[in-house]
Amino acid sequence: MQAPTVSVVTVTFNSKEYIRACLGSVAENDSRVISIEHIVVDNGSRDGSAALVRSEFPRAIVIENPVNRGFTAANNQGQALARGRYVVFLNPDTVVPRGTFQTMADTMDRHADLGVLAPRLVDEHGRWSLDMGHRSPTAWTVINSFMLINRLSHDVFPGVLRTKDVRGLEDCDWACGACLMVRQEVAKAFPWREFGSGDDMDYCLQIKEAGWRVAVTGDAEITHFAGRSWKVARPATLVGTASNVARYLAQRHGRMHAVVGIVGMRLGLRARSVVHRLLYHLTHDPERLYKANKTRQFLAHDDFSVFRKVKRPTPTSYPD
Structure with missing residues (x-):
């Protein structure tokens, strides 16, 4: 054949x-x-x-x-x-x-x-879709992405995800x-x-x-049809994205590089959560509430735990 x-x-x-x-x-x-x-x-x-x-x-x-x-x-x-x-x-x-x-x-x-x-x-x-990939996680690209600096210039401030x-x-x-x-x-x-x-x-x-x-x-x-499964994903699945970025930084670039990236990532997520919740109260748009809650789920994980123990990654599965 x-x-x-x-x-x-x-x-x-x-x-x-x-x-x-x-x-x-x-x-x-x-x-x-x-x-x-x-x-x-x-x-x-x-x-x-x-x-x-x-x-x-x-x-x-x-x-x-x-x-x-x-x-x-x-x-x-x-x-x-x-x-x-x-x-x-x-x-x-x-x-x-x-x-x-x-x-x-x-x-x-x-x-x-x-x-x-x-x-x-x-x-x-x-x-x-923004979700087409772009650059590998470094302290620079993570901070650019999570603090939305990459929106200023796709080429000058490259992020983990595309902005054009x-x-x-x-x-x-x-x-x-x-x-x-x-x-x-x-x-x-x-x-x-x-x-x-x-x-x-x-x-x-x-x-x-x-x-x-x-x-x-x-x-x-x-x-x-991105987001169909993520909108019903368990919190552990959502948290895994941020924690895996932290683990990648620690393994590939070392402790100091990872600390800088994690701090920038969490500051950006915190700001996004506040903005989405404020916009929800102003517009009553349920999508804003969903994004605020999802961001809080990211923040619920202690990303600095990557320095205290090495945990075997959990296989990715589609949510029930």
Whole structure:
């Protein structure tokens, strides 16, 4: 059997609400020019996600885990079966327009040093997403991001996340794991590691540090319904994002660098919480209250605990 051009790996956990649209859009990318196989790894869903895939998408390869093994372990399960020249790690809450994977594969073909390529992300209203990744966490980029200094200038004050839309092919340190196209030999050499919230950042950084380019392209686009799972996420999941940034700074850059970054991060979060709560009282907009409460959940964790003990990261899982 001839190997496909692209192997798509999607991890599901109670994803029935949007998995049909995701798999349907991937199937529409299959053509005479580019062949696609879709591998779905279900992490013990209780809503019939796996049954829906088997029933409506019989060509898909389905792996059913009896329990939730976590995002990284499930990605590695899917990658182990992938036969394509390129492996795409794709979230279930996405829709892929026709021709997207062809454009991305062509870009990878033209740039042999590209290890990871991500598309432009837009939400369901067509608005480009800040969550496309950008620079690795340092005291400088963390302070710029959490204190919103990077809003002044994307280039002069780079942050962990982007503050401007992407045009053409732009190199970055990491990209959002909602959709990552990875060269097959790179995917085999660099399995996903348990990092906790921020697995995509850790995955891209280990590949970039090995000498491969990581980039995002504005020539390909997918819709990512970002926030659907995060709005019902447990506080521990939300707190994990800030604490993992702190842990990354401590491990990669040392104690003093981490202290400066953590202080800047917490000052920025504190200011955001106050502003969101004030705006909620003025406008009664529930979104402001949600953001204020989420920010308080970030602050609830003692980020300085990274200096007192080394804790094994908790595998990322979709919230119940």
